[in-house]
Structure formats: structure tokens, C-alpha cells
Amino acid sequence: MKRSVSLNGKYPRSEALIRATRDYDRGRIGKEELEEVYRKDYERVKKLQDGFPLRSDGLLNWQDIVRPFAYLVKEAHVGGLVRYFETNTFYRKLFFYDVSIRGDMEAWASQFFRFGNLAILPSPYTLHRFSEGLSIEKAGHLVGAVVEYLWSNGYDYFFLQEPAIVYYRDMEAMEKLEEALEFIAKKSNGAIISLNTYFADVSPMIKHLLSLPVSAIGIDFTFTDVESLVQAGWDEDKGLVAGIIDTQNSLMETDEVLAPVMEKIEQELEPKFFIYTGSSDFEFLPSSVADRKVEILKRLGGVK
Amino acid sequence: MRKPLLTHEIGSLAKPNWRVKAITGRFLTDKDLEEAKRWGEFLQVETEELLSILSKRTDFTPQEKDRIVYYSSMMAVRLLEKAGLDVVYDGEQHRVEMYEYPIKRIEGFKFYGHVRSFDNKYYRKAALTGPMKLRHPYHVEEFRRINSFAKKPVKIPLTGAYTLVDWSFDEYYMKDIEIGTRRGLEKRREARRRFVMDMAKEVIYPNLKALYEEGARILQIDEPAATTKPAEVPDFVRGTVESVGDLKDKVFFAMHICFSDYSVLFPHIEGLQGVIHEMHFEYANRDTKEKGRTPEKRVGYGILKALAKYDFIVGLGVIDVHTDFVEPPELVRDRILYALDIVKDPSRLYVAPDCGLRTRTWDVAFAKLRNMVEGRNLALREIGL
Numbered sequence: 006m007k008r009s010v011s012l013n014g015k016y017p018r019s020e021a022l023i024r025a026t027r028d029y030d031r032g033r034i035g036k037e038e039l040e041e042v043y044r045k046d047y048e049r050v051k052k053l054q055d056g057f058p059l060r061s062d063g064l065l066n067w068q069d070i071v072r073p074f075a076y077l078v079k080e081a082h083v084g085g086l087v088r089y090f091e092t093n094t095f096y097r098k099l100f101f102y103d104v105s106i107r108g109d110m111e112a113w114a115s116q117f118f119r120f121g122n123l124a125i126l127p128s129p130y131t132l133h134r135f136s137e138g139l140s141i142e143k144a145g146h147l148v149g150a151v152v153e154y155l156w157s158n159g160y161d162y163f164f165l166q167e168p169a170i171v172y173y174r175d176m177e178a179m180e181k182l183e184e185a186l187e188f189i190a191k192k193s194n195g196a197i198i199s200l201n202t203y204f205a206d207v208s209p210m211i212k213h214l215l216s217l218p219v220s221a222i223g224i225d226f227t228f229t230d231v232e233s234l235v236q237a238g239w240d241e242d243k244g245l246v247a248g249i250i251d252t253q254n255s256l257m258e259t260d261e262v263l264a265p266v267m268e269k270i271e272q273e274l275e276p277k278f279f280i281y282t283g284s285s286d287f288e289f290l291p292s293s294v295a296d297r298k299v300e301i302l303k304r305l306g307g308v309k
Numbered sequence: 310m311r312k313p314l315l316t317h318e319i320g321s322l323a324k325p326n327w328r329v330k331a332i333t334g335r336f337l338t339d340k341d342l343e344e345a346k347r348w349g350e351f352l353q354v355e356t357e358e359l360l361s362i363l364s365k366r367t368d369f370t371p372q373e374k375d376r377i378v379y380y381s382s383m384m385a386v387r388l389l390e391k392a393g394l395d396v397v398y399d400g401e402q403h404r405v406e407m408y409e410y411p412i413k414r415i416e417g418f419k420f421y422g423h424v425r426s427f428d429n430k431y432y433r434k435a436a437l438t439g440p441m442k443l444r445h446p447y448h449v450e451e452f453r454r455i456n457s458f459a460k461k462p463v464k465i466p467l468t469g470a471y472t473l474v475d476w477s478f479d480e481y482y483m484k485d486i487e488i489g490t491r492r493g494l495e496k497r498r499e500a501r502r503r504f505v506m507d508m509a510k511e512v513i514y515p516n517l518k519a520l521y522e523e524g525a526r527i528l529q530i531d532e533p534a535a536t537t538k539p540a541e542v543p544d545f546v547r548g549t550v551e552s553v554g555d556l557k558d559k560v561f562f563a564m565h566i567c568f569s570d571y572s573v574l575f576p577h578i579e580g581l582q583g584v585i586h587e588m589h590f591e592y593a594n595r596d597t598k599e600k601g602r603t604p605e606k607r608v609g610y611g612i613l614k615a616l617a618k619y620d621f622i623v624g625l626g627v628i629d630v631h632t633d634f635v636e637p638p639e640l641v642r643d644r645i646l647y648a649l650d651i652v653k654d655p656s657r658l659y660v661a662p663d664c665g666l667r668t669r670t671w672d673v674a675f676a677k678l679r680n681m682v683e684g685r686n687l688a689l690r691e692i693g694l
Contacts (some may be wrong), residue, residue, distance in 0.1 A: 020422055026429040068428050086427055091538040093476055095427035227490030227497070248489055255421055255436040255478035258488065266489030291422030291434060 007278055008271075009058050011123060012050075013223070013248060014166060014286030015070070016063030017295045022046045027034045030234065047119050053299055056308035058279065059162050060121035063287075064175060069096035070127050070166055070286075071135045073117045077110075079103040079163030087135070090172055090204045092253075095135040101138040104147060110154050117296035120225065126151060126198055128167035129185035130178055135169075141178060145185025153192035160301040163198045164223065164246065165189070168285070171205040171214075179213050187218045199223050199246045204286040208233035222277070227251050231269045245276035250301060255294045257300055268307075281305045311622075312356055313666035313694055314645060314685050315395045319464045319565055319589065319626075320407075320531065322388070322400025322663030322674055327363055328381040337366045345380075346538055352387035356380065372617035378402060379454065387457050391398050393682035395460045396527060400667070403451045407468045407531060408476050408690055409433055416442040416513055418477065435461030439502065441511045453523060464527040464563070470509040470552050471545040475534035479504055491571065505544045509551035517552065521560050529563040530585070536569040544579040557584045563624060566665045569592035571612045582620050590616070590622025591663035593644065594631060600643050601635050607647040626663035627684065633669065635676045641684020646691060653693060658687045 018026070025042035028034045043066060050063040064299070067073055069089070073079040080103035086095040107113070118124055127135070129144035135146070152163055168180060169175070190198060200214065201223025207214060211234055214222050220245030239245070249266055250258055270279055279300060288296040301309075311424055325348070327341040342363050349356030359380040362373045369377065382399040389397040404410045404642075409432075412418050417439045423431040452465050482500035487493030517528060530552065535545045564585040566574075571590055580589070596609025616623060627644045628636055645660060652658045660681060666674040 017424065022423075023423050023431050027431075030429050088537070093534065093537065094425060097427070124572040228494070229489065230491040230494055231489045232491060251488060254480070254483060256483050259485070262485060262487055262493075265487050265493075269489070287423060291424055294421050 008306065009278070009280045010235055010302040010308065011057060011059035011162075011164075011246075011280050011282050012054065012061045012063060012287060012299070013164065013246070013252070013283040014064070014125060015067055015288040016050055016061070016065065016286075017288045017290055018065055018294040019046050019049060019292045022065065035277070039275055047295070051120060053180055053296060054121075056303070057306070059123040061123040061125055061164075062119040062121050064117075064121075064125055064251040071132055072097060073113070074127070074132060074136075075099050077106060077113050077147065077151070079105050079107050084137075089240040090168060096135060099136040099139070103138060103142075104143050106147070110150070114151070114154055114158070118155060118160070122160055123162040123164065124152070124155045125164045125166060128165035128170075128182075129189075130182045131167050131169040141181040141185050145188045148185070150191050151191045152196070152198075156193035156196050161196055163189075163193065163196055163220070164201050165198060167202050167223075168204045169199050171207050171210055174205075174210060176210070176213070179191070179217075183217055190218050197221065197244070201246055201248075202209065203248060204228065205232075206233075207259045208237060211237045215243055220244055221246050221278070221280070222247060223282075227253065227267055227284045230272060231266050235269060235273045239274045239276055241275065242277055244273065244278040244280065245270065245274065246280045246282055249281055250298050252283040252285050252287050252289050252295075252298070255290060257293070257297060263305070311656045312395060313658075313691055315659045316665070316685050317394055317396035317464060317563075317659060317661050318389055318398055318678070318683055319661050319664050320398070320401060320529070321667035322402075323667050323669060323671060324382070324402060325381055325671070326401075328377055328402065331363065331369050331377045334367065337363055337548070339685055342351055346614070348384055348388075349380075352384050352391055354380070354384050354387055360590050363589070382451075382455060383458050386455060388671060389678065390460055392675055392678035393590065394678065395461060396464045397455075398466065399451075399455050399468075401665070403454075407466075409435075411447060411468055411473060411512075412477065414444050414447040416440075416444055417481070421478070432476075434476065434478065437481045439481055440693075441507055443512045443515050446516045448533050449514060449519050451524050452520055456524065462527060463525070464529055465525050466529040466531050466565070467516060467520075468563075469514070469530040469532040469535075470505055470513045470543075470548040471541075471660070472534040473512070474501070474504045474508050474534050474548075475537055483630070498523075501541065501542050502547075505541075505548040506551055509548040513548075513552035514554050514556075517556055517560070518554075521556055525560070527561045527563070529565055531565045533567055534570070535563075535566045536571065536573045539570075539573040542577045543580075545575050549581055550584050553584050561586050563587040563589055565589045565664075567626070568594070570590050572615070575615050578621075579619065586620040586622055587624045587659055588616060588619075589626065589661060591626040591630075592638070593626050593629040593663050596629075596644065597642065598634065598636075600637075600639050602643050602647040602650070607644065609646055611649075613648055613651045622657050622659055623648065623652050624659050624661055627660055628662035628666075628681050630662055630664045630666050630668060633673050635673065636680055638680050638683035638687055641681050642687040642691065644690040645685060649688070649692070655694065
């Protein structure tokens with residue numbers, strides 16, 4: 006797998022699912038009817054990835070990148086809205102009281118990981134940062150337990166979504182993050198784990214990121230100049246999850262727009278492997294637009 | 310417009326069920342008609358014509374729908390007047406909301422579908438796909454109508470340039486810009502600046518000017534996105550200056566920003582002095598509900614010290630719009646007097662809710678606003694005015 010493509014983060018719900026979730030909230034439809042619309046939408050997202058080596062369920066029923074973890078532990082509550090970095094979207098802060106895992110991992114995982122071989126999860130630092138009462142270490146244990154379960158149930162790839170560490174440039178937290186990632190890596194010996202950063206220029210932190218015990222680093226190229234990475238030098242043992250499809254804008258990327266960055270990645274940066282994907286969650290786009298961007302990815306990956 | 314502790318609203322109010330159902334084609338129930346009658350009587354609005362139209366229950370003609378909106382607008386204005394506000398508006402009874410409504414009236418935009426805001430809440434998002442052109446000023450008719458029946462001065466709110474840009478995709482200025490290269494990154498930043506400035510020049514200024522020419526003298530620019538991208542705050546400031554242009558000495562301009570990290574506005578908002586006259590933020594949402602004038606009780610008002618250094622009139626949010634808790638007049642009084650200790654001059658302090666009250670029922674909104682005015686009156690008495 007030298008060159009590949011994949012989805013990134015949460016994938017947008019279809020207009021039908023959007024209507025259904027609204028109708029459900031207003032009591033116009035029941036749980037079963039909603040679940041049927043979800044089922045069709047998962048099918049849509051599955052079909053969209055036909056031929057992809059890495060396939061994700063799109064996290065369609067995740068209300069935000071950390072919410073499912075409130076239901077994984079014995080005692081946590083879901084708090085108020087907080088702006089999700091510099092976007093017009095919001096997540097709910099989680100408050101953890103007892104972080105021991107609630108009995109049935111299988112039931113939890115079957116709810117939040119519906120199909121595929123790529124699991125997308127919050128990285129320990131971002132999970133910690135979006136919560137109260139959860140250290141990076143404990144966040145690592147939670148994520149590690151999930152990764153271990155999924156790894157033993159057929160998942161080969163893990164994207165750990167880590168926008169916070171680069172956005173806040175929190176160098177002091179790097180050691181703790183490293184320990185947490187080591188714990189996770191041990192739980193999934195041999196899995197491909199990528200630490201996906203976005204929403205910030207990674208060049209000031211790239212050397213530290215490359216030293217982390219993960220298989221790949223994800224980079225948002227709407228913020229980072231690839232030349233700065235070439236100058237800093239890449240680790241030949243590390244892969245790159247290259248966010249070159251702008252998920253914050255509906256404009257379709259042309260070959261002329263993508264060619265310079267792809268050329269540099271492939272000929273000058275020379276990572277161990279590279280996976281082209283969205284710059285961050287595809288969810289920032291309406292589904293019709295996201296679907297068209299996935300077609301671009303297919304072309305880049307030579308997916309028939 | 311310099312009155313000590315002047316009171317005003319901030320944009321939206323809920324739309325009555327009878328108005329929503331009539332416009333969206335849903336069948337009106339007896340309860341809806343009773344609601345229209347009850348509020349008409351309470352606000353002393355003659356509702357004979359309205360009730361006659363509503364009694365059709367469904368299939369309203371465009372003319373009938375227009376009369377229904379007319380009555381919801383008049384009732385909303387009367388509600389604010391009855392609560393005792395000094396400056397009034399109709400709570401956006403003529404509008405859908407603050408993004409889709411203006412964007413639909415600007416050439417060059419195309420709606421693609423919904424994106425999620427949070428949980429199961431979504432909004433329709435548009436992309437700019439060609440040059441922007443204002444079809445026609447979109448708030449003039451609304452002002453004309455409200456002004457025809459308002460007994461108090463009218464303030465018209467309008468979504469600002471930066472927020473319209475930030476909530477839209479850009480397929481026009483961003484076209485053909487490389488990704489992942491230094492040159493591309495710089496061009497992206499420049500494209501963003503051009504988008505904001507053109508929105509200000511081509512859309513917002515003509516709207517403000519048309520309102521001025523129609524007689525509007527109090528205008529509010531809403532910029533909830535102003536602090537979303539801290540590095541772009543200077544662009545937001547430049548966009549506002551361009552939007553207001555030569556109207557700055559002819560119209561009283563209020564700026565409303567809410568649920569934001571206000572600290573990133575400083576020191577850039579220095580550039581808005583002399584352009585924006587009142588700077589209104591939300592505070593009550595961050596505050597305790599306890600009476601008192603100590604910093605511990607008034608934790609929500611911390612940013613005032615930074616803001617008071619500038620020459621803006623401080624628009625003070627004293628009503629939390631996200632709860633049915635009706636602030637007692639004494640709590641409102643203490644919030645005002647705490648702020649006055651910092652701002653010093655009561656003619657530099659205006660009193661308002663945190664934001665629009667659209668998520669509250671009219672009963673709750675009225676109770677909150679009435680107490681807000683009563684709290685203001687208590688504060689005036691205490692300072693001997």
C-alpha cells in the first residue's frame with residue numbers, strides 16, 4: 006500500500022437522514038423508522054467507498070467526535086456546547102466521574118462502529134481537551150480499550166483524530182500524549198495507526214509529531230505548506246495521511262490545484278506510504294458536495 | 310441617541326404558531342386562533358381582520374399571508390412597547406433567519422444542502438459561485454412597515470459582512486488556488502479578505518444606505534461569527550468599516566456579537582471607534598443568578614474592563630435568552646450598577662437582552678423584558694436619575 010485513499014472524520018448525513026433525525030427529535034417518527042433511514046445511509050456510505058482499501062462507516066450516528074465516550078464509561082454526563090475550533094459547528098463537553106468501562110464493549114462498539122476496517126476515534130489529547138475529569142493518560146486507556154476490541158474484531162486501520170495538539174501547540178502535553186499512544190499501540194500490535202492533525206500548520210511541531218509511536222501522521226494541507234515539511238525532513242518509516250481535499254469548502258479540486266502538492270509529497274517528502282483524504286471531517290460539506298469530492302479521491306487512488 | 314441606560318431588544322422573537330402554520334401551509338387549530346385573540350387583546354391590537362383571515366385555517370393566499378405577517382409584526386412591536394423598551398423592532402417576523410434570508414437575495418450564491426451545526430441541528434449552506442450582486446435592498450420594506458405603526462424609535466438588525474462570508478463556501482475567490490503550497494496558503498488568505506470586502510461593499514453598504522434613505526436612523530450589525538477565526542478579526546474590522554462607509558455620522562450603529570471569545574477582539578476593535586457607536590455583547594449567560602455587585606457575583610461581566618477603555622456605548626446583555634428563568638428586577642439592577650461602576654457614564658451604558666429571544670415563548674419573553682425595564686428603572690432611581 007504505497008498510495009491509497011480514504012474518508013476522514015465524520016461523513017455528512019444525507020438530506021433524508023437529516024430530515025429523519027429532525028422528525029425523530031420532534032416526535033414525528035419512531036426509533037425504528039429512524040434506524041431504517043440510518044441503515045440506508047450506512048449503505049450509501051459503504052457503496053461510496055467501493056474499491057477503497059480503507060473503509061469507514063462515516064460515524065453517521067456520532068453527535069460529535071467525543072460523544073460516544075460518554076456512553077462507554079460508568080459515569081459521565083454530556084455538558085454544554087463549545088465551538089469546534091474555528092468552525093461554525095459545536096461539540097458538547099463531556100464530564101467524567103467514573104471512567105471504568107461499562108460492562109458491554111460489544112454492544113457499545115456495535116452501535117458506534119457499524120462496518121469497515123478503518124476506525125476513526127478521538128486521540129487521547131483531544132478527548133482530554135474536550136472533557137473535564139479525564140487526564141490524557143485515562144483518555145489513552147479508554148481509546149486503547151476500544152482499539153484493542155476493534156483490532157481483535159477485524160479493524161486494521163485506526164485514525165486518531167488529533168486537531169487539538171497542533172491547534173493549541175501544546176508542547177508540554179507531548180510526553181503524556183506519547184505515553185498514551187504507546188499504550189494504544191501495544192493494544193493493537195501491527196495495526197496501522199495514524200495521528201490525524203488538522204485545523205493548523207503542523208510545521209512548528211512536525212519533528213515532535215514524527216517521533217510519536219504511530220504509523221502515520223495526518224496533515225491538513227489547507228493549513229500546512231508541504232515545502233516546510235520537506236525542509237524539516239520526513240521520517241522514512243512514517244506514513245502520511247495527506248488532507249489535500251478541502252472539506253471546509255465546496256469548490257471541487259482540479260488536477261492543476263492538486264498537482265503541486267501531490268508531486269512534492271510523492272517525489273520529495275517520500276513518506277513510507279501515503280493516504281490521500283479530506284483535510285478534516287467531510288461533515289463540513291453537504292452530502293451531495295462531499296460525495297463529489299469522494300469521486301476526486303477515487304480518481305487520485307485509481308479506484309475503479 | 311444618548312439616553313442614560315436606554316433599553317432595547319436584540320433582533321429576534323419567537324414567531325407565533327398561527328403565523329408559522331399559516332406561512333408553512335399547516336392547518337390552524339382553535340388553540341392557534343385563541344392565541345392570536347389573547348395576544349391581540351393583551352397588546353391592544355385590533356384583530357378582527359386577522360381572525361377573519363385565520364378562520365380559513367389553511368390555503369391562505371399570498372395577500373392573506375402578507376396580512377398575517379403584518380399582524381405578527383405589529384403584535385411583536387406592541388409587545389416590546391408594552392414591556393417599556395425605548396427602542397423597538399418586530400423580532401424578525403418578516404424573515405426566515407439571519408443567513409438564508411439575506412443570501413437568497415444576493416446574486417452569485419447557490420445553496421447546496423444542509424450541514425450540521427451540532428447534534429441534530431443543521432443549517433442550509435450556500436456557496437458563492439460568481440460575482441456578488443445585491444438583487445435589491447432586503448430590509449427596506451420591513452423597516453417601512455414597522456416604522457408605520459411603531460410608537461417608539463425603530464432599530465433594524467442586519468447580518469454583517471464577515472458572518473455572511475464565514476457561514477458560506479467560496480468557489481469564486483478561491484478558484485484555482487493551489488493547496489499545500491506557501492503561495493496557495495497566501496492566496497487563500499487574500500481570497501478571504503476580498504470576499505469580506507466585496508460583501509461589505511456590494512451587499513451590506515447598499516442595504517444600510519437604502520435603509521438610511523428610507524429614514525432608518527438606528528441600525529444594528531449582527532456579527533456572531535466575528536471571533537470565530539481570531540486571525541481574521543482585522544478582516545472583520547475592515548469589512549465593518551467598509552460596510553458603514555460614509556453613513557457613520559448619519560446613523561446610530563450598534564454592533565451585536567454573542568457567545569464568543571471576546572478577548573480576541575482586542576485591540577483590533579479600536580478601528581471601529583467612530584464607526585460603531587454601541588458595542589453589544591452577551592454577558593448574562595455567563596453570569597450567576599444571584600443578586601449583588603461584587604466581581605464574584607458578576608462573573609459574566611469580566612470583559613467590561615477591556616471594553617470600557619474604548620469610546621463605544623456599552624450594550625449590556627442583562628437577560629439570558631437560553632432559559633425561562635425570569636430575571637428579577639433587582640438582579641437586572643445589580644448587573645447594570647456593577648457595569649456602571651466600570652463604565653462610569655450612564656449615557657454610555659445601554660440595557661438589552663443577551664441576544665434575540667426567539668427561543669422563548671412570548672409570555673416568557675414579555676416577563677423577562679418587563680423585568681429588564683423595571684430593573685433599569687431601579688438602577689436609574691439609585692443613581693438619582
